Structures are given as C-alpha cells and as structure tokens.
Amino acid sequence: MADDGYGHQPYPSADLNRVKNDYGIASGYQSCHTAVTSEGCVFEGHIPARVVQPLLENPPEAAIGLSVPGMPAGSPGMAMGDRFMPNQVWLLKQDSLAEVFASVISRDQQQGI
Template sequence: MEPNIKGILVNLLSKSLILFVFAVLAACSASEAPKAQEGSALEVFKSPTCGCCGKWVTHLEESGFNTTVRNQNSLDSIKKKLGIPANMQSCHTGVSADGYFFEGHIPAKFVKAFLAKPPENAAGLAVPGMPAGSPGMEMGDRFNPYSVILVKKDGTTEVYAEVASLEEQHQ
C-alpha cells in the first residue's frame, strides 16, 4: 500500500503545483492592467523659458500622467532623433516609455487614447504650431480649430483627430 499512497500524494502535489502556478500567473496579469491605466509616464523636453510648455505639462499631470521635464536650450537633436518632420514641430516634445512622441499642444485625452491602442506603424502624434486655445495655449474664450496629426514611422502623416471647440479637448 505504501507505493500507492506515494503515487497519490505525488499526483496530488503535482496538480496542486500546476494550479498554484496558474493562479499566480493570473494574479500577475490582473495586477498589471490597472498599473498601465493609473498614470502613463511621459518625458517632456522643452525650453527652460517656455511658459506654454509648462502649462501643457500641468494639463498632462491633471489628466493623470506622470511627467519628467527635461529643460534644454535646443530641442533640434531630440526632434531629429525621434524623426519628427520639420512641418510637424512645435515648442515641446513628450516621449512615452515605449518611444512614441507627442509633439506640441496635444490634449491629454488623445495621448491616452493613442497609448491605449497605438495605430500600426505609428511614431507619434503632433499638433504643429501653437493653436490658440489648445492645452497650454489658453486665451480666455479664444480658440482656433486644429488637427491632431498621426505621424507614421515612414514619415507619412494623416489626421488622427479634429478639434473644433474648446469643449472637444476635454470630453
């Protein structure tokens, strides 16, 4: 009877170990999802004297992003390294942990949507120039409609979103 009891115990322990491993893996998977949604990290490169850049960083932080600001006298090398086309450039550049760039005054809701489901072959998003009323460029009720542009890894661009009103930036 002794060999039979050992066999049963070994079989029971093996099954228990397998169930334990699956339970641990499931728990790890479940705990990772909320962390990704709690607050994405962005490294923001900007000029030390740019006020609107600081306001954009505040907008991101108020929307749940964790930011690290890097004040630089020149952003040319960073923009070149990231492959941001000259006609898409603005006064500051955000970079995600995954290496996507966010150039200019992009509303946080579009950064969040992009990071949740990055389009295929995407390099980043851009709002060229400094549109009046965009996050960081608030001027009372003054607002100029603008486009958020998707920049692909091959340098091609397409419209990612249209922002026609102040309210659309925050819905």
C-alpha cells in the same frame, strides 16, 4: 497633462531640434514641446489629453506618436481668453508620413480623457 493623470519628468534639452530629428518628427509637425514615453512614443505640441490614451492603448502600425503643430489659440496650455482655433491632431508615422488622428473643432473637445 499632469491635471489629467499623466506623470512627467521635465528634461530640458540644449538642442531640442536634435531630439525632434532623432525621433523622426518632420519639420511641418514640430511645435514648442516634445514628450517621449519610456516606450519611445512621441507627443509633439499642445495635444488634448483625451486623444493620448487611445493612441497608447492601441497604437496603429508604423505610428511614432501624435502632433499638434504650432501653438493654436485655446489648445491645452495656450489659453487666450475666449480665443479658440480649431486644429487637427496628426498621427505621426515612420518615414515622415502623417494622417489626421483627431479633429478639435470646439473648446470642449480639449478637455478630459
């Protein structure tokens, strides 16, 4: 994310599961990384930078953030040679609801804003 112009400040947590629960990230949408903006928008997992800005600029009603569950091969931070696993970026909503926000079907869709 830093390469795409997003500042960050790492904050290790001894109880990351509590953080995920506090922000309403349902277990099926959890991953290895959790980021929270100063406004309380959550970003869970290996989300392409190109889908972050549209959410920040125009958040849908009841949205709490975005998630890429698991650790798909070839997603940002998960480079594995030529391996790539298509995946979906989920729009997380209040009350543990979610819907597809973006589909990532090629490696090129991981890059840029």
